[in-house]
Amino acid sequence: MLWKCTVCGMTVEGTDAPEKCPKCGAPKEKFIKLSQEEQDKIYTSERTNDIHMEMIHLCDKIVSLCKEGIDLKLDPPCVDVFTKAKDEAYIIKQRSKAEIAGHIGKGKW
Ligand SMILES: [Zn+2]
Structure with missing residues (x-):
């Protein structure tokens, strides 16, 4: 699963969102789960x-x-x-x- 930080845009892989963003330090609540379509775009490109x-x-x-x-x-x-x-x-x-x-x-x- 891919999670996206809504503050800085970084994507992180995992079964759950990270406790905090590895780039900007935003808390877990700032992450959204990407749809299958959005994930496919990232992986195929x-x-x-x-x-x-x-x-x-x-x-x-x-x-x-x-x-x-x-x-x-x-x-x-x-x-x-x-x-x-x-x-x-x-x-x-x-x-x-x-x-x-x-x-x-x-x-x-
Ligand atoms: Zn971030």
Whole structure:
């Protein structure tokens, strides 16, 4: 069963609501039991959200490698490749972030 803190939004697994919220410390009475539909949304989106987060992390790495490559200035075409890749990685990162924000708004988190 999943319980949701109505103060901060944290969800906690258990047969009963926790004595207090592990995040904000709100008491047990502030928890509501999520419906089966709400629980399914959270469980089925878990791996997808993890993949988005991993992509965001990888894009950060690409951006930082590209910055290093740009600074090395081996030759203009090379700098151009790194500049384009940096911009593209940033787009991928922001797109995944926007998608995660959409999931949160739909309870898929
Ligand atoms: Zn809380």
